Amino acid sequence: MDTLLEVRNLTMNFGGLKVTDDVSLTLTKGCRTALIGPNGAGKTTLINLFTGAYRPRAGTIRLMGRDITGTKEVERVRLGLVRSFQITRLFADMSVVDHVALAILQRDGRSSGMIRSYHGMPEVVEEAMDALRRLRLDGLAERVVSRIAYGQQRLLEIAIALILKPKVLLLDEPAAGIPSTDIDRVMTALDDLPADLAVLLIDHDMDLIRKFARDVIVMNAGAVIFRGRPDQLAGDPTVRSAYLGEEA
Amino acid sequence: MTAITSTRTALPARHGLRDAVGAGVILAVGIGCHYLFPNSLSFLTMILSVSLLVMSLDLVTGVSGVATLGHAVLYGAGAYAAGIASVNGISDPLLLLLIGSLAGLLAGIVSGALILKGHGLPQLVISIALVQLGYEGVNKASAVTGGSDGLAGLSIGPLFGLYQFDLWGRTAFWLALAIVVVVAVLLRILARSPFGMLCKGIRQDPVRVRAMGASSYVTLLKMYAISGVVAGLGGALQAVSTQVVGLDSITFTASAEALVMLIVGGTGTIFGALLGTFVFMWFEHAVSAANPFHWLILVGILLIVVVLFAPRGIYGLGMRLFERKDG
Numbered sequence: 001m002d003t004l005l006e007v008r009n010l011t012m013n014f015g016g017l018k019v020t021d022d023v024s025l026t027l028t029k030g031c032r033t034a035l036i037g038p039n040g041a042g043k044t045t046l047i048n049l050f051t052g053a054y055r056p057r058a059g060t061i062r063l064m065g066r067d068i069t070g071t072k073e074v075e076r077v078r079l080g081l082v083r084s085f086q087i088t089r090l091f092a093d094m095s096v097v098d099h100v101a102l103a104i105l106q107r108d109g110r111s112s113g114m115i116r117s118y119h120g121m122p123e124v125v126e127e128a129m130d131a132l133r134r135l136r137l138d139g140l141a142e143r144v145v146s147r148i149a150y151g152q153q154r155l156l157e158i159a160i161a162l163i164l165k166p167k168v169l170l171l172d173e174p175a176a177g178i179p180s181t182d183i184d185r186v187m188t189a190l191d192d193l194p195a196d197l198a199v200l201l202i203d204h205d206m207d208l209i210r211k212f213a214r215d216v217i218v219m220n221a222g223a224v225i226f227r228g229r230p231d232q233l234a235g236d237p238t239v240r241s242a243y244l245g246e247e248a
Numbered sequence: 249m250t251a252i253t254s255t256r257t258a259l260p261a262r263h264g265l266r267d268a269v270g271a272g273v274i275l276a277v278g279i280g281c282h283y284l285f286p287n288s289l290s291f292l293t294m295i296l297s298v299s300l301l302v303m304s305l306d307l308v309t310g311v312s313g314v315a316t317l318g319h320a321v322l323y324g325a326g327a328y329a330a331g332i333a334s335v336n337g338i339s340d341p342l343l344l345l346l347i348g349s350l351a352g353l354l355a356g357i358v359s360g361a362l363i364l365k366g367h368g369l370p371q372l373v374i375s376i377a378l379v380q381l382g383y384e385g386v387n388k389a390s391a392v393t394g395g396s397d398g399l400a401g402l403s404i405g406p407l408f409g410l411y412q413f414d415l416w417g418r419t420a421f422w423l424a425l426a427i428v429v430v431v432a433v434l435l436r437i438l439a440r441s442p443f444g445m446l447c448k449g450i451r452q453d454p455v456r457v458r459a460m461g462a463s464s465y466v467t468l469l470k471m472y473a474i475s476g477v478v479a480g481l482g483g484a485l486q487a488v489s490t491q492v493v494g495l496d497s498i499t500f501t502a503s504a505e506a507l508v509m510l511i512v513g514g515t516g517t518i519f520g521a522l523l524g525t526f527v528f529m530w531f532e533h534a535v536s537a538a539n540p541f542h543w544l545i546l547v548g549i550l551l552i553v554v555v556l557f558a559p560r561g562i563y564g565l566g567m568r569l570f571e572r573k574d575g
Contacts (some may be wrong), residue, residue, distance in 0.1 A: 051459075077461030089456040091449050102449060105442040106460045112470070117263070117440040165462065 080167030310515030315453025324498025326483030354482015360472025383542030505509025514561020
């Protein structure tokens with residue numbers, strides 16, 4: 001088992017509130033791990049700690065054996081730790097293919113070029129169009145993102161994350177807000193993720209999690225309270241009480 | 249269907265064509281003005297100098313989304329650097345323009361480093377503070393800058409050693425026109441480049457840009473430095489062409505007016521900045537001559553009409569009509 005991301009005793013407070021409470025976990029090569037928990041359990045905070053948007057109060061984060069606890073957000077992306085966002089974050093007046101091309105240029109360290117536009121770089125255009133084709137977005141390539149459907153924007157988010165060639169991919173509710181008729185396309189996209197990529201998926205949709213995840217982490221009140229196979233979830237008393245309240 | 253066709257503009261051939269047409273139009277209008285208004289050449293040169301300030305502002309505000317009301321500090325840096333150099337014996341006009349650009353570069357890096365530390369309203373306040381500090385600094389250092397009297401009677405040598413800066417301002421006008429055409433096209437290319445795209449991305453969502461692995465601070469600082477070169481060049485051009493440098497080149501008012509011109513013309517397109525400068529300054533000039541008492545009211549009305557009926561500026565409105573016809 002190759003460990004890609006290893007987190008030890010991660011702790012984080014917002015004022016007096018412990019939002020991350022001594023979390024330790026590992027993500028291995030090729031893992032398909034789901035992270036669930038009731039609202040306010042600290043899932044998104046944990047992602048923000050992984051990516052470097054927040055600094056932990058205590059604990060360490062290692063990526064491929066390297067301590068990245070103090071590493072800057074952008075540097076972590078370059079090292080292969082990439083996230084998608086719960087709320088779509090795109091450039092409203094850029095086209096679909098612009099987004100992917102910009103991500104390619106950034107990944108290859110060519111985004112500081114000040115003369116040639118990417119339209120004159122056939123290899124960039126080709127790679128961007130290939131990536132869009134895989135998610136069946138190629139027909140919309142020249143469309144401005146504010147003029148495509150929400151579900152398609154979510155797929156574009158995944159396309160951008162993947163083109164950065166991550167080692168570890170953190171997906172924050174990739175299916176949030178997508179109409180049920182389009183959810184299959186997201187499922188297909190998730191099925192087609194590179195086999196050796198480590199994926200951590202946050203979601204509430206149990207159908208999606210059962211289909212996608214091979215193991216599940218449950219958080220409550222900032223702490224990890226369960227890790228196991230999806231089919232073990234229903235029988236676990238701590239998980240039940242976390243979701244249904246103590247008296248259940 | 250216009251909505252879809254208007255988004256299908258991302259073709260390199262079309263970009264090149266637009267740049268060429270734009271450069272052609274600037275040249276044609278410039279040459280036309282030269283023959284139609286031979287007595288207003290110094291005013292036209294002034295418009296061209298200020299347009300460099302407004303294009304420079306477009307880089308940081310229109311393209312990259314940085315709010316600033318102090319951009320004239322970069323223009324003033326260029327004007328005073330060229331002026332001081334000239335007083336101290338440097339007379340070659342191109343060398344003076346280079347000195348002004350370098351001063352602009354330096355001022356761009358320093359003010360960018362400070363302004364980019366803030367966001368939104370604090371950012372605006374820092375920019376105003378910088379231009380006020382610049383103004384006061386120049387005012388107090390009167391031994392070098394001439395203080396409130398400014399620097400007058402700069403002696404500028406002939407361009408390429410051949411063309412004197414004559415009383416009619418012909419040499420200055422052609423020099424300014426050539427500089428503006430070249431700079432406008434270069435900045436259009438810059439705005440389309442990967443670096444320009446990254447800046448546009450930061451304007452729209454800096455969090456997304458960071459998640460792609462790009463540092464927004466470093467990227468914007470580079471853009472600020474480039475913007476400083478362009479504004480400094482504009483200031484130096486004004487110094488060389490008028491042979492006077494005054495405190496009015498480094499005021500809050502000049503900064504705010506530059507922003508108004510940018511919005512009148514349209515943000516983020518460079519050509520819009522140029523058009524806005526031309527329309528605003530020309531209108532102000534014509535109206536103040538025709539009605540010296542109520543001209544400011546008319547300028548105010550122009551601004552309200554433009555903002556209400558052409559929110560993307562005159563250039564944006566023109567492009568929309570053009571594309572509709574096209575599709």
